[in-house]
Amino acid sequence: MTSGDTCVALDIDGLPVVLVLPERDVELMMWTYRANRILQEGRDDE
DSSP: OTTTOOEEEEEEEEEEEEEOOOHHHHHHHHHHHHHHHHHHHHHHHH
């Protein structure tokens, strides 16, 4: 890891996954997370 990198921990079907992302990729990862949450909320409403 270098200065500015971010560590992201995810739980994928019970499997812990840790990603180390360069600073430039953090925003892209957040958009993916947000899209997933929006889709999940839509499924929960059905």
